[in-house]
Amino acid sequence: QVQLQESGGGSVQAGGSLRLSCVASGYMTTRASMAWFRQAPGKEREGVAAIDSDSGTNYADSVKGRFTISRDKAQNTLYLQMNNLKPEDTAMYYCAANTILVDRFPGDPAASLYIAKYNYWGQGTQVTVSS
Numbered sequence: 266q267v268q269l270q271e272s273g274g275g276s277v278q279a280g281g282s283l284r285l286s287c288v289a290s291g292y293m294t295t296r297a298s299m300a301w302f303r304q305a306p307g308k309e310r311e312g313v314a315a316i317d318s319d320s321g322t323n324y325a326d327s328v329k330g331r332f333t334i335s336r337d338k339a340q341n342t343l344y345l346q347m348n349n350l351k352p353e354d355t356a357m358y359y360c361a362a363n364t365i366l367v368d369r370f371p372g373d374p375a376a377s378l379y380i381a382k383y384n385y386w387g388q389g390t391q392v393t394v395s396s
Contacts, residue, residue: 267291267385269360274390281350281394287343287360287387295338298363300383301345303356303392310359312378314345323377327353350394360387 273285285301300315314334315323322334333346343360361383370376 267293267362267364269362269385269387271358271360271387271390274358274392276393276395277350279351279394279396282346282348283350283392285345285347285358285360285390285392289341289343289362293341293362293385294364294366296366298377298382299336299343300361300363300377301334301343302359302361302380303354304359304389305356308356310380312380313358315377316343317377323374325378347392350392352394352396355392355394357389357391359389361385 268290269287271285271287273283275283277283296318298315298317301313302310303313304310313325313328314332316334316336324332331349335344362385363383365384370382376382
């Protein structure tokens with residue numbers, strides 16, 4: 266079993282920055298891929314950024330150039346640096362991990378941001394951006 270705990274959310278003004286962290290506890294293979302998702306009130310959960318075991322990354326178009334995902338495998342910690350935040354970034358942010366090493370979406374470059382890819386989820390941390 267893997268437990269994921271997010272932190273770092275808060276309230277900022279537009280143009281500000283936040284850094285989210287997600288600590289994984291329990292046994293998690295270093296080959297796991299991880300990602301950040303978000304869900305705004307009344308909207309579906311969407312993928313924001315993902316990172317694989319080789320540190321390859323993928324971003325939603327809406328955050329490219331503003332958000333950076335990274336991981337510290339030694340500390341079992343995932344990060345999301347969010348710069349130039351906009352009111353539309355307001356949402357609950359969730360950390361997710363995929364420990365199923367079989368490629369269930371072969372040849373699909375967008376799969377790293379699919380909800381269905383991930384089998385472990387954190388409880389979320391709230392990010393609120395005011396204009």
